[in-house]
Each structure stands twice: as C-alpha cells, then as structure tokens.
Amino acid sequence: MSATPAGDSPFQQGSDLLSTSQFSRESVERLFDLADGLRPLGRGEFACDVLSGAVLSSLFFEPSTRTRLSFESAFAHLGGHVLTTTGFTFSSMAKGESIHDTSRVISGYSDVMVIRHPDKGSVARFADASLVPVVNAGDGDGEHPTQALLDVYTLRRELGVRDKQVEGATIAIMGDLRYGRTVHSLIDLLRLYPGVRFRLYSPPSLELPAEYFDRADAHRLTVCSSVAEALADADVVYNTRVQRERITDEATSQAIANTVLLNRQMVTDHGRPDLVIMHPLPRDSRPGSYDLSADVDDLPGLAIFHQTDNGLMVRMAIFCTIFGIDLAAVRSRYSISKWVSAKPVPRPAPYSAD
Incomplete structure (x- = not known):
C-alpha cells in the first residue's frame, strides 16, 4: 500500500506501520494513551465487536509465538476475524511466487496484513504491492x-x-x-x-x-x-x-x-x-x-x-489507529464478558494496581 518510504509517512488512519521513524513523540504518547484505555478490554473484563466483519491476514515466514499470537489476539479482542499462515512451506512462495504477487492476492482477501519475513526490507515490498495497510512484525535484522x-x-x-x-x-x-x-x-x-x-x-x-x-x-x-x-x-x-x-x-x-x-x-x-x-x-x-x-x-x-501482557494493549491500539477508531467508539461496543478465563496472579506491590 505504501507509495512513499516509511519515514516519510506518519503512522495514522489507513497507513502502513513499517518503521519507528514514522512516529513523533506526540503520536507515540497518543498511541500509549489509547493502549491505557484499552487495558480493561485486554484483561477480559469486556467483550467488543468494534471490528466485526474486518479481516486480518497474519503472514509469518519466520517462526513466531508471541508476536503472531499477540497480533491475532489483539484483533480478536476487537471483534475481528483472523486468517493465518506460517512458514514458506505452507505458502505459494514455496512454488516460486513473488512477494508482489503474494501480497497483491492476499490483500484482496483482507482489511489489514501483519507480516514477518527473514529478509531486511521485505515487508516494505509487501506494502508496495498491498491494497490494504501492512504492519511490519519483523524483517530479518532490520526493524521490529x-x-x-x-x-x-x-x-x-x-x-x-x-x-x-x-x-x-x-x-x-x-x-x-x-x-x-x-x-x-x-x-x-x-x-x-x-x-x-x-x-x-x-x-x-x-x-x-x-x-x-x-x-x-x-x-x-x-x-x-x-x-x-x-x-x-x-x-x-x-x-x-x-x-x-x-x-x-x-x-x-x-x-x-x-x-x-x-x-x-x-x-x-x-x-x-x-x-x-x-x-x-x-x-x-x-x-x-x-x-x-x-x-x-x-x-x-x-x-x-509485563512486556508480553502490554503487547496486547499496544497492538490493539495500533489496529484502532489504522481503522480510525477512537476509545469512545470501542467502549460504545463493549458488552460484559460472561466468562473469566484469567487466573488471579499475585504481583509484587509496585504492580498490584493497574
């Protein structure tokens, strides 16, 4: 989707997220404030369907547990649907399909794509061919x-x-x-x-x-x-x-x-x-x-x-930003969760209050 280098395109509604260079201090703090507001949703206190009907394609061509599941969980917490594939072996790239063709095809099924690839700069190439916003989940030894x-x-x-x-x-x-x-x-x-x-x-x-x-x-x-x-x-x-x-x-x-x-x-x-x-x-x-x-x-x-827990909140905030959804809109689609899946975890005093 990106027609300009990531550093020239601030992260905002409808944009790719390819590099930290897309952020100003103001935009970082705005994202963090949104993540703070989403913590009750991330803790499972509410259910939400604000992204009902939206589709995330999660494409990981390198091994991942935390990053992939964190993104997919964040999207699901907002009510979206996730399509996922992992590894070259399970994609048509094993048959010689190019990054351009893969991105163009899968973006046609999606509203946003999250991509990890072993080659530095590769996720930007996916973004160039994509019809929808692309989020960089790690490109070789480049950025995360x-x-x-x-x-x-x-x-x-x-x-x-x-x-x-x-x-x-x-x-x-x-x-x-x-x-x-x-x-x-x-x-x-x-x-x-x-x-x-x-x-x-x-x-x-x-x-x-x-x-x-x-x-x-x-x-x-x-x-x-x-x-x-x-x-x-x-x-x-x-x-x-x-x-x-x-x-x-x-x-x-x-x-x-x-x-x-x-x-x-x-x-x-x-x-x-x-x-x-x-x-x-x-x-x-x-x-x-x-x-x-x-x-x-x-x-x-x-x-x-705490880093892994916080990743869920931050990635929910990233999706909300891409789709132009503010905290009030998210809260307007809250319903009370009818289950509690998380066990209470005792924490040292500094972390007992969220």
Whole structure:
C-alpha cells in the first residue's frame, strides 16, 4: 500500500506501520494513551465487536509465538476475524511466487496484513504491492517497530512505579546488537525521549551497527567491556539472545553465545536495587544456554511478562489507529464478558494496581 518510504509517512488512519521513524513523540504518547484505555478490554473484563466483519491476514515466514499470537489476539479482542499462515512451506512462495504477487492476492482477501519475513526490507515490498495497510512484525535484522512500541510503553509503566521517567533514563542493552532487530527499533524510538543514555555490551562481532551511533548521537551511547560496567548506574537492563539463526557458522555461533549471560548474581552484585529487567523473548532456556537466566524470575524488577501482557494493549491500539477508531467508539461496543478465563496472579506491590 505504501507509495512513499516509511519515514516519510506518519503512522495514522489507513497507513502502513513499517518503521519507528514514522512516529513523533506526540503520536507515540497518543498511541500509549489509547493502549491505557484499552487495558480493561485486554484483561477480559469486556467483550467488543468494534471490528466485526474486518479481516486480518497474519503472514509469518519466520517462526513466531508471541508476536503472531499477540497480533491475532489483539484483533480478536476487537471483534475481528483472523486468517493465518506460517512458514514458506505452507505458502505459494514455496512454488516460486513473488512477494508482489503474494501480497497483491492476499490483500484482496483482507482489511489489514501483519507480516514477518527473514529478509531486511521485505515487508516494505509487501506494502508496495498491498491494497490494504501492512504492519511490519519483523524483517530479518532490520526493524521490529511494534516490539519497540510495547517496550517503551513498558518502560514508561515500570519506571513510573519507581517515580522515574523514560526521559533521562540509563538503559543497559546486552546481547546480540548486530542482528537483534528489537534493539535497532528500540534505540531509534528512544531518540524521541531527551536524555536517554545507553550502555552497550555485546559479544565480539555482534556490536551495534555504526548507523545507529550516527542516528542516536554518539554521546548517548557508551560501549562497555563487561556486564558489570554495563549495569553500573543503569535504570533498566534489556537483554537479548544471540540470533544464532542468522549466523551461518555453528562454531562461531556457539563461541559467541557462550559470552552472553545475565543471571541473578550479576544483577544483585552490579545492578541497582530497583533495576528493571527486560527481554524481548524468546529467551533460550535450554540446559547450557547463555541468555537471561531463569534464576532472575523471582526478582521484583523482572518485567519480561509485563512486556508480553502490554503487547496486547499496544497492538490493539495500533489496529484502532489504522481503522480510525477512537476509545469512545470501542467502549460504545463493549458488552460484559460472561466468562473469566484469567487466573488471579499475585504481583509484587509496585504492580498490584493497574
């Protein structure tokens, strides 16, 4: 659908969502305010049919659990219908069909498409051929704009209960900074928040690409040589797994992966008592893996599941924006849910009140 580069097209009613560069600070805050208003719907307190009759086509050509189901759940919570396909094997692209033809055909069945593809820039090519708005759910090692949005939304909430703001925060980002598209989008989006500083720690050869230093202002980015240095004075740590699927040599992949680990002892020895711990997930929890350790799961600053919960609210807000639906229109289509599927989950005091 896009006839202009994503950076030249602000995110608004009827537009594609391809890049964080489409957002101003004002439009981000407007989206977050809408997400706040949709929280009762996301919690299952109401049912809603405001998107009754609308069709989402969910096309994922890379493995996904959270992102795909989060988008599909968001659309269903608003009353829409979802068509879904996963993997090249299950699409006509396995028979040689082009991105252009696939997009043109499926957009004819849809009112909006959400797409993940392993090639950088590929989702923009889908958008060029689409008849309907396209949302980028990850394009190779390029961008993951909706993950960045839910991450900043989570940052705002987590820092808020600690009487802090995103502005002026120090954020340690650790792990795969070269191929980790969530990191790329997060750093770009946080350019909208004055005073945010980043402390970067990554394995050799997985450093943040130079273009992000240029865009984010080099003085806001400090490259660190250890976990301890990265965590020093950080308000937040954002840990990412090594993208082994994007590294062709297994020996190199394993050697790199073995240099990345964040566990409870590191957090308690080097982190602030009120450190917020984030991860875009999935984390590699297999024996011998080197990622965010499960032994941090009972620390009060763990926010990884708040991120996934918040993703539902943010993605509902994204769909509402695309369809030009405001909060009043959503609430006008509420009905009382006749079931309660979520078990009450006790939370540490800072999170007990939503």
